[in-house]
Amino acid sequence: MKDILIRGIDNKHNFRVFACSTTNLSDEARKLHNTWPTATAALSRVMSVGVIMGGGMLKDESEHLNIEINGGGPIGKILVDARADGTVRGFVSDPEVHYEYNDTKKLAVGIAVGNQGTLKVIKGMSLKNDFVGQVPLVSGEIGDDFAYYFTVSEQTPSAVSVGCLVDVDNSVLAAGGLILQVLPKATDEDIAFMEEAISKLPPVSEMIHNGETPYDIFKRISEDIEVLEEKDIAWKCGCSRERMSNALYTLTNKDRTEMIEETDGCEICCQFCNTAYKFSGAELQAMNDEVLRRFYELNEANKRKLDNE
Numbered sequence: 001m002k003d004i005l006i007r008g009i010d011n012k013h014n015f016r017v018f019a020c021s022t023t024n025l026s027d028e029a030r031k032l033h034n035t036w037p038t039a040t041a042a043l044s045r046v047m048s049v050g051v052i053m054g055g056g057m058l059k060d061e062s063e064h065l066n067i068e069i070n071g072g073g074p075i076g077k078i079l080v081d082a083r084a085d086g087t088v089r090g091f092v093s094d095p096e097v098h099y100e101y102n103d104t105k106k107l108a109v110g111i112a113v114g115n116q117g118t119l120k121v122i123k124g125m126s127l128k129n130d131f132v133g134q135v136p137l138v139s140g141e142i143g144d145d146f147a148y149y150f151t152v153s154e155q156t157p158s159a160v161s162v163g164c165l166v167d168v169d170n171s172v173l174a175a176g177g178l179i180l181q182v183l184p185k186a187t188d189e190d191i192a193f194m195e196e197a198i199s200k201l202p203p204v205s206e207m208i209h210n211g212e213t214p215y216d217i218f219k220r221i222s223e224d225i226e227v228l229e230e231k232d233i234a235w236k237c238g239c240s241r242e243r244m245s246n247a248l249y250t251l252t253n254k255d256r257t258e259m260i261e262e263t264d265g266c267e268i269c270c271q272f273c274n275t276a277y278k279f280s281g282a283e284l285q286a287m288n289d290e291v292l293r294r295f296y297e298l299n300e301a302n303k304r305k306l307d308n309e
């Protein structure tokens with residue numbers, strides 16, 4: 001099944017709903033970061049919410065958002081970057097984390113993530129438009145934490161269900177997410193209808209593993225959902241050699257000279273996709289020369305300005 005996101009509305013019961021299947025993009029992240037099963041599930045769950053918030057909820061195609069979760073658990077930080085075009089990327093500080101709950105044998109995402117910290121969402125392109133919402137973590141299981149985030153930080157009571165099944169060979173068997181949000185005009189009866197519909201649903205990863213599509217999940221919730229949009233979603237990292245080169249330019253000549261003398265160059269690794277970019281000593285020297293040339297040019301220009309005054 002390909003990864004898709006659908007968005008719909010139930011005007012009879014006054015809620016909007018998003019569902020996505022993220023098996024492929026979750027497995028892509030697992031391969032790039034060599035995550036162990038519980039770390040795979042944690043990252044997948046956050047990416048499933050990320051693609052819904054990015055591809056489903058952002059209005060403008062140029063917008064993107066960052067989700068940062070740091071619960072003090074062994075996994076460290078989870079960072080996910082999602083765009084309005086439906087692409088997403090992410091990483092965890094420590095990918096080699098694996099815990100299971102003793103009783104259920106389920107992946108213990110809450111233990112890996114921890115619940116002594118925060119969930120932060122940053123939306124926007126330029127600094128002045130950036131929206132930052134932050135809430136304390138509830139359980140570190142991700143679904144509950146985002147339900148709390150939407151209710152408190154965005155004043156939108158929501159139900160969030162995310163899941164990721166990992167196979168015995170550590171690959172992702174099935175992953176996906178579901179978010180239901182109450183519309184402002186919802187009545188108590190509408191809310192009761194929604195709560196009952198959600199309580200009857202099997203875990204989202206189980207439905208996807210059984211071959212159900214996001215459309216089938218909508219049908220299980222309500223026959224009255226009108227689908228408004230379907231979008232392809234995918235893993236994508238926008239890093240490039242040019243961007244890394246720009247980052248290197250922000251260092252000082254002294255820093256670059258040290259890298260030339262000590263290792264005759266440097267290697268920068270993209271945190272999101274683990275791609276390594278190598279720069280030779282000669283390339284770093286060229287950057288130093290360029291910075292000096294610009295510095296002298298500026299100096300000369302200032303001198304001429306002073307002479308003319």
Ligand SMILES: [Zn+2]
Nearest residue numbers: 237239270273
């Ligand atoms: Zn990258």
